[in-house]
Amino acid sequence: MKVNTSLEHIAPSYRNLALLDDKQRIISIYTDRWINYPEVSSIRAVVRAVYEMPRNIQAQCILVSAQSGMGKTSLFTRIESDIDTLRKRDQDHGGCISFSMPAEPTFSAFEDVVGEALGVPIGKIRNGRIPNTFSRLAHLRNLRIIMIDEVHNLLNANRGDQRKSLALLRAMSGPPLSLSIIAFGIDDAENAIRDDDQLERRFEIYNLPDWREDEKFRSFLAAYESILPLRKRSELSRSDKVKFLLRSSKGITGNIVKRITRGAVWAILDRKEAIDMECLEKAAFIPPYIE
Structure with missing residues (x-):
């Protein structure tokens, strides 16, 4: 598959995943990943x-x-x-x-x-x-x-x-x-x-400790974004998204990861290729299975 979008926002070892079809990319998104912080x-x-x-x-x-x-x-x-x-x-x-x-x-x-x-x-x-x-x-x-x-x-x-x-x-x-x-x-x-x-x-x-709005949390979000196989930048470390993620998750890592992964799947299903605020809001619900 030929993708015209630059993939420089994705970590080099994960860029090949962005070239897969939608179903394969969604499987990849749901796979547990380790983020060092x-x-x-x-x-x-x-x-x-x-x-x-x-x-x-x-x-x-x-x-x-x-x-x-x-x-x-x-x-x-x-x-x-x-x-x-x-x-x-x-x-x-x-x-x-x-x-x-x-x-x-x-x-x-x-x-x-x-x-x-x-x-x-x-x-x-x-x-x-x-x-x-x-x-x-x-x-x-x-x-x-x-x-x-x-x-x-x-x-x-x-x-x-x-x-x-x-x-x-x-x-x-x-x-x-x-x-x-x-x-x-x-x-x-x-x-x-x-x-x-x-x-x-x-x-x-x-x-x-629970996450709060600081540089550490923004770095964590940027690192997580870099392993997602989305073909456009999501800018998860942007202020409005940081505040939304903290508010909806109560600063708990598992809740944050759930919102981001579901949001990434919605970004693929909605043909946006980036997690916007609508994707994060819809991520309160499990995205549907695709054939």
Whole structure:
């Protein structure tokens, strides 16, 4: 297909998508994309720094908190990929296991998800002591980091199970294993670790704030626009569009991305090839399927 419009507004690696037919472009728009921005970039860098640190008696741990919809789970997945890349570059680097805290986090359920992440049952944990099975496997695999998503679910546990789970995390991050725990959760996730003073002191807390009208948000919008296969500039960072997106999304990343992706599809369906205000307004509704 020959397209006469300049595609310089699209990042070079995505320009070929703008040459596809409408249906293929719409499929591309709905495909999850990763956009790096300063807050997530700095958290990724911090985790890599922790991964590269020599083992200390008490490991450095990190808690990433954010409102639901701010992209913490996408960041979790991206950091998993970062660690895997570092591991492949140097086999002497430590290993990593990851899992999500169960929605109903009984201590038995916690034991089970740790065992599933390792690939073998770890045995029953008593008095916060690490089972020999877990210790041996951690040593054999040179385990360095444990990543836990949805750590705020600990708040759903009864008092006894919560204390047992925190004691286990404290034991994992202390000697002799000294594993760094990288935890993710919604805003009240900090409360999940506060009941254990020793454990809390090991955590450094990072927050993904809601978006507001500033240069960071405009840069994020410009970056997102650069990966959309639209054949004309949308100028999403223009003041009226910035204000509309913040107002309609309440500053939540997931809501913003939904408006932009749907708006991009409407731009194709309406033969505009750029997201205008009408497209953003219509993006409150799911665009129809096209044959």
